Amino acid sequence: MGQSFGEDFDREVRRRIYDFTEREGLPPTISQAAAELSRGAEEIAASLARLAEAHVLILQRDSNEILMLPPFSAVPTPFVVELGGRAYFANCVWDALGVPSMLKRDAEIKTSCGCCGASMKLSVAGGALADARGVVHFALPAARWWDDLVFT
Amino acid sequence: MLLFRSDEHVDKWCGDWKLPRGETFTPEQCWRLAREWFDTNRGEPRWRRRTAAEAQALFDALGFNSPFWRLS
Numbered sequence: 001m002g003q004s005f006g007e008d009f010d011r012e013v014r015r016r017i018y019d020f021t022e023r024e025g026l027p028p029t030i031s032q033a034a035a036e037l038s039r040g041a042e043e044i045a046a047s048l049a050r051l052a053e054a055h056v057l058i059l060q061r062d063s064n065e066i067l068m069l070p071p072f073s074a075v076p077t078p079f080v081v082e083l084g085g086r087a088y089f090a091n092c093v094w095d096a097l098g099v100p101s102m103l104k105r106d107a108e109i110k111t112s113c114g115c116c117g118a119s120m121k122l123s124v125a126g127g128a129l130a131d132a133r134g135v136v137h138f139a140l141p142a143a144r145w146w147d148d149l150v151f152t
Numbered sequence: 153m154l155l156f157r158s159d160e161h162v163d164k165w166c167g168d169w170k171l172p173r174g175e176t177f178t179p180e181q182c183w184r185l186a187r188e189w190f191d192t193n194r195g196e197p198r199w200r201r202r203t204a205a206e207a208q209a210l211f212d213a214l215g216f217n218s219p220f221w222r223l224s
Contacts, residue, residue, distance in 0.1 A: 018195025
């Protein structure tokens, strides 16, 4: 029974932190998530740890706050996704394109060349990619993504 | 997973960081991958993480079938 309660609770935490992120632009802190769910911070932190263990999200090493809630980033990145009047940070170019895909909305992605910093833009409109220039580079082969998801 | 202006900029970045070149593709290919990978809102209760076999099948279906994309 404890196990099924835990799974139900973690599923609810997952739902609410994604809702919060879509609404507020950034994933919640532990205390924000605790307030959102009217639960204690320790319960939330434990749930986030289980979700991280299940590779649903990635936590910051020291604080155990959310670092990555794919496709969203909790910290500023060079991938700014403008969608529905909000700006979201994405973890990489794949995730940046994942935001309009997941939310089923048009978006503009503002980023820069990984090499020289020249500004670049991708646009998603009506479920299609427009204004698509440039080259996407994945540094690590797929089998190693979970070794170091921060650097891929 | 970064976006670059050109192949030459990918090569320069890899050289600057002393990294082997990974795999490159077009933003359109990346969009097709993102569209399938993030096809479900991950907040929805029914969402679950793909198994390795499901992820491999998706990569294969999208034409990402070089050794770079092998999960095992």
